[in-house]
Amino acid sequence: MGVADGPSRWSIEKFGFAQAVALRKRVPAALKRAVERAMDAREASEMTSDHAFGSVRWLVQYEELHHHLRELPDVTDLRPPGAQFRITVCAGHLLLPWHYSTRSDADIARTRPERTLSRFARALLALCGPEPRYQQDTLPLMPLTDQEADARSELREAVERLPVEPKVLLIGYACNSEAGLLRVCWGEAALRGNGDLEWQHVEELPMPGDAAQGRRGVAA
Numbered sequence: 001m002g003v004a005d006g007p008s009r010w011s012i013e014k015f016g017f018a019q020a021v022a023l024r025k026r027v028p029a030a031l032k033r034a035v036e037r038a039m040d041a042r043e044a045s046e047m048t049s050d051h052a053f054g055s056v057r058w059l060v061q062y063e064e065l066h067h068h069l070r071e072l073p074d075v076t077d078l079r080p081p082g083a084q085f086r087i088t089v090c091a092g093h094l095l096l097p098w099h100y101s102t103r104s105d106a107d108i109a110r111t112r113p114e115r116t117l118s119r120f121a122r123a124l125l126a127l128c129g130p131e132p133r134y135q136q137d138t139l140p141l142m143p144l145t146d147q148e149a150d151a152r153s154e155l156r157e158a159v160e161r162l163p164v165e166p167k168v169l170l171i172g173y174a175c176n177s178e179a180g181l182l183r184v185c186w187g188e189a190a191l192r193g194n195g196d197l198e199w200q201h202v203e204e205l206p207m208p209g210d211a212a213q214g215r216r217g218v219a220a
Contacts, residue, residue: 003204010201011186014169015091022072023090028184029208030068031097031173034060035181042177053177058118059085061097065171069095078162080120081154087124089162093169094128096121101174104182108172109199117197125191127156129168132190132198172202181207 007020015023038057045052062085069075069088077086078094088095098121100111159166167188174183187202 003206008203010203014093019072019074019091023069024205025208026068026072027065027095027171027186028181028205030064031061031171031175031184032181032208033068034064034097035173035175037064039177039180050177057099057175061099062086062088065095065097076162078158078166081158083120089166092164092166094124094166095171096124096168097171097173099175100172101183102176104174104179106174106183108174108185108187109202113197114195122191122195123155125168125189127159128166130188130190130200132192133200134198183207 007017007024011020011024014020034057037060038053041056042050042053065088066077066086069090070077072090074091076089078089079086098113098117100106100108100113100116170187170189172185172187173181175181184205184207185202186205187199189197189199189202192198
C-alpha cells in the first residue's frame with residue numbers, strides 16, 4: 001500500500017478531483033497538527049506516561065480536521081449528543097479519525113481494532129458504515145448496556161438530521177509521543193459481528209512536508 005502521486009479514482013469518485021486533491025493535502029496536515037498539540041500537552045504536563053498525550057490527541061484530532069477542512073466546499077459538521085467535539089462531514093462522508101498504531105510499519109488493514117477503536121467509532125460504523133461482504137459464525141458480542149443503547153439512539157437521531165444519509169470514511173493514522181505523526185491513510189471498512197473490520201478500500205495518504213507546512217502552519 002504505497003503512496004500514489006495524486007488522488008485515486010476512488011477518492012475522485014467520492015469527492016471530485018479538486019476536492020480530492022485538497023483533502024489529500026489537508027487531512028494529513030490536520031492530523032500532524034493534532035499530534036503536535038498532544039506532544040505539547042505531554043511536555044507541559046511533565047508526566048512520564050502518555051496519559052496527557054493520548055487524552056489531548058483524541059479530542060484535538062476532531063478539532064484540527066474541522067479547522068483544516070471547514071473552508072472547503074460541501075463541508076459541514078455533526079456534533080454528537082453530549083459530545084465535546086464535532087465530526088467533519090464532507091460530501092456526505094463522516095470523516096472519522098482513528099489512531100490505530102504507535103508504529104510506522106503497522107499495516108492498518110491487518111490491525112486488530114479491539115483495543116484502539118473506540119465505542120463511539122464502533123457505534124458510528126454500525127449506524128453508517130458499509131455492510132460486511134462476509135459474515136462468519138462468531139460468539140455473540142456483549143449486549144449493549146441501557147446507557148450505550150440510549151447513546152446510540154441519540155446518535156442515530158443526530159445523523160438522521162443531516163441533509164443526506166452519510167457514509168463513514170475512516171481516517172487512520174499512526175503516531176507516538178516521541179516521533180509524532182508517522183503514517184496516514186483513509187478508506188472504507190465494515191464492522192463485522194465479531195468486532196473486526198473488513199476493509200473494502202484503503203489507501204495511504206502523503207505525509208505533510210515539514211519544510212512546506214511548518215510546525216504551526218495550516219494547509220493552504
